[in-house]
Amino acid sequence: MNETWPDRITSALEVGMEAELERLAASLATTAGAEGILDLAYRTVSSPIGELLLVASERGIVRLAFENEDRDAVLAELATKVSPRILAAPERLEPAARELGEYFAGTRRAFDVPIDLSLTRGFRGEVVEFLRSIEFGHTRSYAEVAGAVGNPGAVRAVGTACATNPVPLFVPCHRVVRSDGTFGAYRGGHEAKGYLLAMEAAA
Structure with a gap:
């Protein structure tokens, strides 16, 4: 018209x-x-x-x-x-x-801008802080993260911390997967998590 x-x-x-x-x-x-x-x-x-x-x-x-x-x-x-x-x-x-x-x-593998983690505290804060150490192109399981923060029985709590991470991408919670390799929950959805992991693996 x-x-x-x-x-x-x-x-x-x-x-x-x-x-x-x-x-x-x-x-x-x-x-x-x-x-x-x-x-x-x-x-x-x-x-x-x-x-x-x-x-x-x-x-x-x-x-x-x-x-x-x-x-x-x-x-x-x-x-x-x-x-x-x-x-x-x-x-x-x-x-x-x-x-x-x-x-x-594909020209940056780590972020330099400052991050404010004031929205996450306690155990979730410990998990989110650890997530920052997972390098580009690598993954860790929820169980591995739980062990790394000193609480191997807290696998579910680690999953919750990842799913509620207030600053995804900058804090790479997408690099945490289940022990069988499946994704687990992600704030941006399964498709977004799959895209990010595939993009990093191909770099």
């Missing part, structure tokens, strides 16, 4: 308004950061496994959410658990976005 002139004008106005809103949002984020009232910054990043939501605190990346997660719910949870002072601030997350792009392009 051909667009009428009124339709075209409406579309043009909507595009113009969207651009202006983006400009105002960027200006607001810059001002908030300068005034020290921006505690959490977020942006989205395109990837082969879907659009990713990145959120950073002053200390580093605090959350990465996959496309299959409810973005509004993720941000609402962070507003409650970390700070309600949260804004879209793409520039602040540019280094992390760039490193993710390099990772998916």
Whole structure:
């Protein structure tokens, strides 16, 4: 169906308004950061496994959410658990976005951006900290991870820690599999985990 002139004008106005809103949002984020009232910054990043939501605190990346997660719910949870002072601030997350792009392009095997693990504590925190030592292209079983953190009977708890890891990819919980080689639960879904493992194995 051909667009009428009124339709075209409406579309043009909507595009113009969207651009202006983006400009105002960027200006607001810059001002908030300068005034020290921006505690959490977020942006989205395109990837082969879907659009990713990145959120950073002053200390580093605090959350990465996959496309299959409810973005509004993720941000609402962070507003409650970390700070309600949260804004879209793409520039602040540019280094992390760039490193993710390099990772998916096959030119990066480890991340250098700082990570904020304040959302995971206790035994889960110990597990997540250990996961950072699993190198690109390697896997460990849930049982091996449980033994490595000094609690060999806590295989299920290790699985839960991996499945609730707040910063997947940056903390590579996808490199933990079951003893029989099957995937186990993954925040981004089985397809995403399979893609990541295959990508790393082929590198």
